[in-house]
Amino acid sequence: MSLINDALKRARDLHRKNPPPGSPPLTPFEARKKEGGAGWILPAVIIVLIVAALFFVAFALIQHGVKKIVNAPEITETQEVETVAASIPSPPPPVIGPAAITNDVSPAPLHVQGIAYGSVHPWAIIDGRTVFAGDYVGGMRVKAISRNSVTLVGNSQTNSLVVGQ
Numbered sequence: 330m331s332l333i334n335d336a337l338k339r340a341r342d343l344h345r346k347n348p349p350p351g352s353p354p355l356t357p358f359e360a361r362k363k364e365g366g367a368g369w370i371l372p373a374v375i376i377v378l379i380v381a382a383l384f385f386v387a388f389a390l391i392q393h394g395v396k397k398i399v400n401a402p403e404i405t406e407t408q409e410v411e412t413v414a415a416s417i418p419s420p421p422p423p424v425i426g427p428a429a430i431t432n433d434v435s436p437a438p439l440h441v442q443g444i445a446y447g448s449v450h451p452w453a454i455i456d457g458r459t460v461f462a463g464d465y466v467g468g469m470r471v472k473a474i475s476r477n478s479v480t481l482v483g484n485s486q487t488n489s490l491v492v493g494q
Contacts, residue, residue, distance in 0.1 A: 439467050439481070441490045446476045453479045455490070 442454040451474040452461050460479075464471050469483030481488045 439490055441479050441492045444474060444477065444492055446474065455479065
């Protein structure tokens with residue numbers, strides 16, 4: 330084994346003395362020492378610029394999303410009622426004589442399908458229509474909405490509708 334090691338040492342020594350032709354000898358790399366502690370300035374400036382850009386983008390989005398309506402007429406409840414009343418055709422005149430048989434047909438019963446109860450502004454779904462306290466449904470005014478019932482008032486009678494009935 331020693332003969333092989335001796336041969337390798339001689340080959341390495343020859344190789345060191347005679348570099349290959351045409352290539353400059355390589356010098357070992359030495360890291361330069363940084364002078365001063367200013368290496369943190371560039372990353373700090375980049376972070377500040379990114380934060381400023383995000384601020385301005387958010388500000389532009391907020392300003393773009395808000396639109397002010399100027400000189401818009403206010404619609405009151407009486408105007409809405411008048412508009413609806415004007416679009417309903419008048420009923421046909423009553424028939425007088427023997428054909429005038431009156432059947433007192435009471436309106437279809439109302440069904441409460443659901444209640445969303447909150448202490449501030451509760452609402453209910455009656456026959457597929459969302460109503461709040463003070464609204465009219467089936468010719469009656471919604472007086473109160475509790476956790477499981479709706480109280481309706483109209484024509485000197487009071488009805489209390491329970492969810493599911």
